[in-house]
Amino acid sequence: MAVARLKSLLRQYENQPEFLQEFDRIFKEQLQQGMIEEVTEEMDRKSEKKTTPKRIVFDASAHCAGEPSLNDVLHQGPLIMPNISGMLMRFRTGKIAITADIEKAFLQAIHNSIVFRFTRVAFGLISSPFLLAATINFHLETAENNKGIATEIKDNLYVDNLVMTAETKEEGIKQYQEAKKISNALSMNMREFTTNSEGVRAKIAKVDRCSEAVAKVLGIQWRTDEDKLVIQCVAQPSAKITKRTVLHTNASVFDPLGWLTPLMLRNKCFFQSLWIKSYDWDEILTEEDQEQWKKLCDSINNFRMEMPRGVANKRGVHQLITFSDASTSAMAACLYVKQGNHQELLVAKSKLPSIKGVHTIPKLEMNALTIAGRLTLTTYEELKKIISVSTVYLLSDSEIVLNWLKNDDPTKVTGVLVSNRVKEIKRIAAKFKEEGVKVYIGYISTKHNPADCATRGLTAKELYDHIWWRGPEFLSKDQKDWPEETRLFEIPAESAEVLQISVQKEETPVINVGRFSSMLKLKKTVAYMMKFLRRVTRNLPDVAKERIRKTFGIGAESEQTRPLEAVDMRQAEKVIVKVHQKQYYSIITANTQRKLNITLDSDGIWRCHGRLGKSRLPEEAKKPVFIAPNSDLANLIIQEAHGKYHRSTAHTMAEVRKRFWIPKLRQQVKKVIRTCTACQRYNNLPFRYPPLAELPKRRVVQSRPFQDVGLDLFGPLKTRNAEGIQAKAYGCIFTCATTRLMHVELITDDTTTSFINAMRRFMSRREVPKTITCDNAPTFLLAERILTDSLVEAQADGQIGDFLTNAGIKWQKITPYAPWQGGFYERLIKDVKWALNKSLGRRVLDEDSLRTVLVEIESCLNCRPLSYQEEDPDELVSIRPIDFLQNRIVISYTVDESQDDVEDPNFLPATERAQLRTHREAEQALRASYDITEKFWKVWNEAYLTSLREHHKKYLQQGRSSPKKPRLGQVVLVEDPLLPQNGWRLGRISSLEKSNDGEIRQVELRMSNGRTTRRPVNTLIPLELGEECEEEVSRSQSRAAEETSEDRAAEETPDDRAAKEIPEDRAAGETPGQNRRPRRITKKNYPYSEEE
Structure with missing residues (x-):
C-alpha cells in the first residue's frame, strides 16, 4: 500500500520537480530530527499560508482491502478542546485582538514510542488533536507563574491557533510577552502574531510578527487594518447534481455562528425535500429539481459582507437580546449583544422541522423559543468570564406561546411536549437568576422580528441592508422606551415536585441467558x-x-x-x-x-x-x-x-x-x-391487495379504434406442415382498450422477429397505436428495446428497426405476476381459446387453415354485442365492436338538402339532373353513416360504460391475507407459481410504488442475487426477522368459520392451506383464491377481473 501511494504521488507531481525537491527536503529534515520513522503520506497544499505553503499530512486512514486502518484501531480520546463557536464569540469582545500560531505543533509533542510507532504526534492520526491538547493543557495547569494568561490560553487555544483580546495597548503587550514565555517553557515556538493595534504590533518581535493585513481566525477572514470580519458565501452547483453534491455544496459554506442563516435556509429546505422525494445519494435529480437548485445557488452565490469585529467591551455592562420565530419551513433564533445604545448580531441558530408527523405553528413557535433560551444560556456560559451581563431578553411574536409560559401548569392545557418546553425555559431562567441575571420574556411584532427572515429565507441582495445585522431600531433605546406591545414579564418559577422513589438494586445474573x-x-x-x-x-x-x-x-x-x-x-x-x-x-x-x-x-x-x-x-x-x-x-x-x-x-x-x-x-x-x-x-399470509383502482383513462374516454391496444401471445397451437409433421404455432392478439375490437395474427414461433412481423401486419391493416399494454414476456421486452433504441444486433432485418422506431409507440408493461392488470385482453384470449376448442376439437389443421379459422373467430368476436339488447325496439340498440371500425368518414362541409334544382326540368338537362341526383344521394349516404357513428358512440357512453358498474368489484378476491402494510426494507417471501412453497425466494423491498390514489399496489424488490424486480403486494408474504412478529389483526370469514380453537390454526399444515386448482372453465370475472402451493401452470390459467 505504501509503495502504491508513493507511485501515485510521483505520477501526480512528475512535472513539478521543485515541488518534489521541497517534499524530499521536509522529510529528510523530519527524519534527522527524529520526528518520523516510516509512514505513508499525502500532500496537502496550503498556498494561501505563508508559513506552511507545503506540509506533510500522514494518511492514517489508508488501509488494505479487508484490513483496518491505523485510525480504526486508535482511540480518538475525549474532546477537551474549547468550543470553536465560543472562541469566535470571545474574539468579538475587547478593543484589541491578538492571534498567533504554534509552529509544527503536532511534531513538538513527544510521546511513548513503545505504545505508538511514531516518535512524535503525527499530523493525520485520529488521536493527534487530543494528544496535542492534553500535552499543552498539562503544562498550562502546572505553570506556577502567569496563572491568568495560562487560563486564557487554555480557554482560547484551538489545536495550534491562539485567539486573545484586550482592552488596552498595555494589556495586549503583556499578553504577547507572557504567551511567548509560556510557549518557550513548553518548547513550542509561538509565532505569526497578528493584531489590529499598531502599538501592540510595534512591540512584537519581527520574527514573530505576521506581515499580512488579512488573516484567518478559525476559518473567518479578519481585516486587521480596519478590524472587520469578512463573511463570504460561495455556492457553485456541481456539474453532476445529486443529493450528495447538494449536501457538499451546503456544507462547503463555513458559518459556525449562523450569520448566514437567512441565506442558507432555502438551500437546506431543498436538501430536505430530496429526502422526502426518496432520492438515493448518487441519483441524478430531475430536470425540474436541477433547475430549482441552480436558481437557489445563483441567488446566494458570491455574497460578501464586512462586519465589525468588536461588539462588546470587556469592562462594560451588557444585555443579551434573543429573538425567536418559526414557520412551516424552519425554527430560528438570533442573539444580539447590546452595550449602551449600540447592538450587533453575535450568533444565530436555526433548525428544520422533522419531515415525520404534522407540526402546528404554535408548537413550532414553542420549539423556536426553546432554541432561543438554549442559545442564550450557551452564549452566556461562553462569555461570562470576560464580560458582564445584567439582563437577558427573550422575544417571540407568538402570543399563544407567551400565554403558555404564564400558565402555572400548562400540562392540562397543552400536552406533554409544550409542558416539557415550558419547564425547560423556566429552568434556563432559574439558572440566570442564580447568576444574578434578570430574565424577561416579551412580545415582538413580526415586522420588527429579525428572526422572521431566518424562517423564510433571503437572497443575497435582500440580506445586505436588513435588520438581521443590528436588529430593530428600538433596541438602541432604553428598555422603558421600547414599544408598548412588547409587554415584558418575568417567567414564574417552576413549581417544585416532591417524588418518593423506591430504588432496588437489580442483581446481575451470573449467566446472561x-x-x-x-x-x-x-x-x-x-x-x-x-x-x-x-x-x-x-x-x-x-x-x-x-x-x-x-x-x-x-x-x-x-x-x-x-x-x-x-x-x-x-x-x-x-x-x-x-x-x-x-x-x-x-x-x-x-x-x-x-x-x-x-x-x-x-x-x-x-x-x-x-x-x-x-x-x-x-x-x-x-x-x-x-x-x-x-x-x-x-x-x-x-x-x-x-x-x-x-x-x-x-x-x-x-x-x-x-x-x-x-x-x-x-x-x-x-x-x-x-x-x-x-x-x-x-x-404467514400475503399482503392484502388494496381496493381496485379506477379504470384507466384509455378504457373510458372516446378514441380512435386501436389507438390504445393491449397485446399478448397465446398457445402453443398445433399445426401440421405439408409432410404431415406436427409443429407449434402461436396466436398474437391485439385488443382495442376502448372499443373492445380485436385483431388476431398467427405466428410460427414466439421469437421477437415473428412478433415484430405480426406487429407490422397489424399496423399496416389497422393503425399505428399510441400505447401498447402488455406483460413482461422476454419477447415483448426485446421488441420494446428495438422500438426505442434500434438495437442493430437484435434486428433480423435492418429496415424493421427503423420502421418500428419511427412509430413512436409508448409501452406500458403490467406488474409481473399481476395478470389482472391486463384483464381487458386476457378475457378475449379465453374467448378465442373456447372458440378454437369447440370448433376444432382434436383436429390438427395446417397453417393456412388455422390462420383462416383464427380470422373467422376474430370476425365472430368483433360482432359480439357489448351491451344488453332490450326487448323494446324503441330502446337504445346494442353496439358491437365492429360498428366502430366502419362508418368512420367525417363530413367536413354542410350538405345542402334543397332538391328544387333537381326537380325543376328547366334548370338542368336530364343527364346533369341524373348526375346531380347521384351526388345528392352519395352525400345523404355519407351523412347517414356519420349519424350512425355518432349514435354508436352515444350508446357506448350511455349504455356500455354505465353497464360496467354491474361487474364492479371493490376488492380483489384473494382469500386469506394480512392487513399489514409493506414497509421499505422489509424482508418478504416472493410467491412463485412454478415452484413449491419451500423453494420460494426471499427479497427485500427497495421501493414502494404508490398509485395515483396513494395506495401501494406494487413494490420493487431486491433479490438475493442483487437483481431488482417488481411484484404486486398480494404475491408477497411478510417475514418478521429479528423482531417480534405482530399477530394478524383480522382473518377471513372462511377461516373464522372453520377454525374453532387456537390450536387448530397452529396445527394446520401447508397442504390444508393450499388453494384449489383453478379450472379452465371458471366463469368470467372471477378471481382465484390465494394459491399457496399452486400446480405448475401458465399465466393463461388465471381469470381476470380488474379491467374487464
Whole structure:
C-alpha cells in the first residue's frame, strides 16, 4: 500500500520537480530530527499560508482491502478542546485582538514510542488533536507563574491557533510577552502574531510578527487594518447534481455562528425535500429539481459582507437580546449583544422541522423559543468570564406561546411536549437568576422580528441592508422606551415536585441467558464453565471448594479432561435453572401465594406439585420445574421444544410440559412460532391487495379504434406442415382498450422477429397505436428495446428497426405476476381459446387453415354485442365492436338538402339532373353513416360504460391475507407459481410504488442475487426477522368459520392451506383464491377481473 501511494504521488507531481525537491527536503529534515520513522503520506497544499505553503499530512486512514486502518484501531480520546463557536464569540469582545500560531505543533509533542510507532504526534492520526491538547493543557495547569494568561490560553487555544483580546495597548503587550514565555517553557515556538493595534504590533518581535493585513481566525477572514470580519458565501452547483453534491455544496459554506442563516435556509429546505422525494445519494435529480437548485445557488452565490469585529467591551455592562420565530419551513433564533445604545448580531441558530408527523405553528413557535433560551444560556456560559451581563431578553411574536409560559401548569392545557418546553425555559431562567441575571420574556411584532427572515429565507441582495445585522431600531433605546406591545414579564418559577422513589438494586445474573440463541449452546457453555471451575478449585481449601460447588452445583466426581457427556449437560441445566429461579424469586413467591404448590426439591430447584401424583407419568412431568414466564430461559426452552421439525402450538406445549411448568405458556409458544423464520414461510399470509383502482383513462374516454391496444401471445397451437409433421404455432392478439375490437395474427414461433412481423401486419391493416399494454414476456421486452433504441444486433432485418422506431409507440408493461392488470385482453384470449376448442376439437389443421379459422373467430368476436339488447325496439340498440371500425368518414362541409334544382326540368338537362341526383344521394349516404357513428358512440357512453358498474368489484378476491402494510426494507417471501412453497425466494423491498390514489399496489424488490424486480403486494408474504412478529389483526370469514380453537390454526399444515386448482372453465370475472402451493401452470390459467 505504501509503495502504491508513493507511485501515485510521483505520477501526480512528475512535472513539478521543485515541488518534489521541497517534499524530499521536509522529510529528510523530519527524519534527522527524529520526528518520523516510516509512514505513508499525502500532500496537502496550503498556498494561501505563508508559513506552511507545503506540509506533510500522514494518511492514517489508508488501509488494505479487508484490513483496518491505523485510525480504526486508535482511540480518538475525549474532546477537551474549547468550543470553536465560543472562541469566535470571545474574539468579538475587547478593543484589541491578538492571534498567533504554534509552529509544527503536532511534531513538538513527544510521546511513548513503545505504545505508538511514531516518535512524535503525527499530523493525520485520529488521536493527534487530543494528544496535542492534553500535552499543552498539562503544562498550562502546572505553570506556577502567569496563572491568568495560562487560563486564557487554555480557554482560547484551538489545536495550534491562539485567539486573545484586550482592552488596552498595555494589556495586549503583556499578553504577547507572557504567551511567548509560556510557549518557550513548553518548547513550542509561538509565532505569526497578528493584531489590529499598531502599538501592540510595534512591540512584537519581527520574527514573530505576521506581515499580512488579512488573516484567518478559525476559518473567518479578519481585516486587521480596519478590524472587520469578512463573511463570504460561495455556492457553485456541481456539474453532476445529486443529493450528495447538494449536501457538499451546503456544507462547503463555513458559518459556525449562523450569520448566514437567512441565506442558507432555502438551500437546506431543498436538501430536505430530496429526502422526502426518496432520492438515493448518487441519483441524478430531475430536470425540474436541477433547475430549482441552480436558481437557489445563483441567488446566494458570491455574497460578501464586512462586519465589525468588536461588539462588546470587556469592562462594560451588557444585555443579551434573543429573538425567536418559526414557520412551516424552519425554527430560528438570533442573539444580539447590546452595550449602551449600540447592538450587533453575535450568533444565530436555526433548525428544520422533522419531515415525520404534522407540526402546528404554535408548537413550532414553542420549539423556536426553546432554541432561543438554549442559545442564550450557551452564549452566556461562553462569555461570562470576560464580560458582564445584567439582563437577558427573550422575544417571540407568538402570543399563544407567551400565554403558555404564564400558565402555572400548562400540562392540562397543552400536552406533554409544550409542558416539557415550558419547564425547560423556566429552568434556563432559574439558572440566570442564580447568576444574578434578570430574565424577561416579551412580545415582538413580526415586522420588527429579525428572526422572521431566518424562517423564510433571503437572497443575497435582500440580506445586505436588513435588520438581521443590528436588529430593530428600538433596541438602541432604553428598555422603558421600547414599544408598548412588547409587554415584558418575568417567567414564574417552576413549581417544585416532591417524588418518593423506591430504588432496588437489580442483581446481575451470573449467566446472561439473553446472549444465547439456543438452549443447547447455553448448556454447553455452562458445562465447560463448570469443568473450568472444577480445575481451578482443585487446590483451594476444602471449605472454599465446597462453597463454590454448592453454589454452582458442581459434582465432586468428574474428570476434567474427558469430553462433555450427558451427566455434564444435566448438571449444567440444573445450574441454569437455579440461577434463573434466583433471579425471578419474587415471581415464584407470588405464584406460591396463588396456591400453585411450588416447593424446593433436594437439589434446591423449585418444582410445581399438582394432583397427578398417582398417574403413570414420569416424575419430571408430575413435578415440573417452575420457569418464569416471558423470560429469556422460557423462550430458549420453547424454541428447543419447537425443534427442527417445527411442531405446532399444542405439540410444542406438550413437549415443554414434560419437564417444565411455564405460566401463560400458550401465549409464549405462539409468539415463538410467529417469530420462527421457517414457520413464517408457511404460516404467514400475503399482503392484502388494496381496493381496485379506477379504470384507466384509455378504457373510458372516446378514441380512435386501436389507438390504445393491449397485446399478448397465446398457445402453443398445433399445426401440421405439408409432410404431415406436427409443429407449434402461436396466436398474437391485439385488443382495442376502448372499443373492445380485436385483431388476431398467427405466428410460427414466439421469437421477437415473428412478433415484430405480426406487429407490422397489424399496423399496416389497422393503425399505428399510441400505447401498447402488455406483460413482461422476454419477447415483448426485446421488441420494446428495438422500438426505442434500434438495437442493430437484435434486428433480423435492418429496415424493421427503423420502421418500428419511427412509430413512436409508448409501452406500458403490467406488474409481473399481476395478470389482472391486463384483464381487458386476457378475457378475449379465453374467448378465442373456447372458440378454437369447440370448433376444432382434436383436429390438427395446417397453417393456412388455422390462420383462416383464427380470422373467422376474430370476425365472430368483433360482432359480439357489448351491451344488453332490450326487448323494446324503441330502446337504445346494442353496439358491437365492429360498428366502430366502419362508418368512420367525417363530413367536413354542410350538405345542402334543397332538391328544387333537381326537380325543376328547366334548370338542368336530364343527364346533369341524373348526375346531380347521384351526388345528392352519395352525400345523404355519407351523412347517414356519420349519424350512425355518432349514435354508436352515444350508446357506448350511455349504455356500455354505465353497464360496467354491474361487474364492479371493490376488492380483489384473494382469500386469506394480512392487513399489514409493506414497509421499505422489509424482508418478504416472493410467491412463485412454478415452484413449491419451500423453494420460494426471499427479497427485500427497495421501493414502494404508490398509485395515483396513494395506495401501494406494487413494490420493487431486491433479490438475493442483487437483481431488482417488481411484484404486486398480494404475491408477497411478510417475514418478521429479528423482531417480534405482530399477530394478524383480522382473518377471513372462511377461516373464522372453520377454525374453532387456537390450536387448530397452529396445527394446520401447508397442504390444508393450499388453494384449489383453478379450472379452465371458471366463469368470467372471477378471481382465484390465494394459491399457496399452486400446480405448475401458465399465466393463461388465471381469470381476470380488474379491467374487464
